Amino acid sequence: MASDDGMGQSLRRIRHARGKSLAVVAGLAGISTSYLSRLESGERALDRRSLIIALARALEVAPSEITRSGVGLSGDLDEDRSLGDVRLSMLQASIGEPGGEVVSSSVLKIRANSVLDAQRRCDYSMVGSELPGLIRDLHTSLAAGRDDEALLKLAVLTHVQGTQAWLSAIGAAPDLAWQASLLARRAAERLDDPLFGAVSAFGTSFGLLSAGGFEPARRLLSAAEPGTATNEAMQVSGMLALTHALVAAAKVDAGSRRAALDQAADLAAHTGDANAMWFGFGPSNVGIWRMSVALEAGDHHEAAAIAETVDPRALAATRQAAYYREYGRALARLPKRQTEAVLMLRRAEKISPARIHRHPFMRAVLTELLARAKKEAVGRELRGMAYRSGLSL
Known part of the structure; x- marks a missing residue:
């Protein structure tokens, strides 16, 4: 299996190719020089959309140039x-x-x-x-x-x-994911059905998020109006509210983030755990999204505290994987919780290997855990996940 050193090394290579100093890039991205140095060395995980976009703009490259894995899809998974x-x-x-x-x-x-x-x-x-x-x-x-x-x-x-x-x-x-969302958007435009238009808006907004289009994503989500007349409509509206909260966190808009999360929680209290339009919306899923939103806002303590209120057994496999992944991501940054972080990430990997091996945020978290562990002893589970993810050991 090929190996790479994660996003930090990509970031450093791009900075050197651009001929820019740590101080210049850090200043343009709005972070300290020491923090940028730790991101490049892998001592800090580059796992927030807002920070990736800020660094991409500072370096004048597309965000995908930073997040692109050195491993790629090599046929390791079926x-x-x-x-x-x-x-x-x-x-x-x-x-x-x-x-x-x-x-x-x-x-x-x-x-x-x-x-x-x-x-x-x-x-x-x-x-x-x-x-x-x-x-x-x-x-x-x-x-x-x-x-x-x-x-x-x-x-x-x-x-x-x-x-x-x-x-x-x-x-x-x-x-490729963007192309899928465009095919959905074409179909939704022909339908002129608010519910399916909202499903399409959800998909398109994620494409915009990954490209740094926070404001277009916000406008798209705000324009979608599935309503709340039926239980199904409430579930779809709740998913839009959760996505809106994630966008607000990326935009560093705390007020909008809290309002959107409150709206989603209120709707979930009415719908219960359900699966309209295959969203799996409900109180349990709202808990996982609250974790993701807190992590995007950089609040690892809050994300870990939320995790302790969620029962993953009530979730479908894909949501269980997300729960353990986000919990591990939160614990990785907390003092003396790294062993627990590895345990949670390993649970996520057992459910869905690809969501650990291939997700740029998770590869960044594994790199950070490795950087810390090298100062002590690299645990068997961590070393195994890093190897399966194609990271340098």
Whole structure:
């Protein structure tokens, strides 16, 4: 397996290539020179969107230049083998030449539900194997004008909760996930249904977030109006509120962040734990999002405190992986909690290896834990996760 030294080394290489000093880049990014030095050495994890965007702007590069892994999709995981076919099926759909078969909406719905259920179970190998054929047949059937409204709804859900979520989970290039969100957006625009428009807005906002488009993401989320007339609408509105809170944290807007989280919590109290539009919205999921928002705001103590109020047993596998991942990420920065952090990250890895090995934030956290451990003794579990993630030991 190839190895790399994580985002810190990428950051240093880009800075040197730009001919900029630590002091200049730190000043432009709004951080101290010593903090930038620790980010480059891996002693501090580069795991906040706002900081990545600030550094990318200081260095005049795209954020993906910093977050890009040196390992890439090398075929280590079963799902990697499907990536090329998924990419091709999306390209064919985007140019109106899907190359599939005309299939009834009822059959396609069964197939789509199977894929989305596998996504929730973190069965990414199954999702990857089924997505290409589903995408081709779905778009071929749409082109034939069969069950138009039903198929458009399936297209929105398949591309946001299936294609885009899968691509993000396995660490594929952000532009591929963005293409999936655009296919969903096209379908949503044809539908003119507030609920499905909101699902599309959720997917598009994540694409904007990764590119540093915080304000466009905020406007898009604010414009979506699924309402609260039904339990389903409340769940979708709650997911938009949670996404809005994450955007606000990235924008360092504490007031909007708190208001959005309060709104989501209030809606979750009414809906309970549910799964409209495959979001898995409810009190338990709100807890995980509160952890993620606190981490984006740089408050690791708050994220760890929130984790202690969440029961991961009430969650689907994909959300359990997120819980343990974010809990580990929070504990990694707290004094004398590194051993617990490794335990939590290992639990996440057992559920979903890709979400640890491929996620740039998690690779940054592992690098920070390694940098600290080298001063003492590197634990077996930490060393194993770092190796499986392709990091230098």
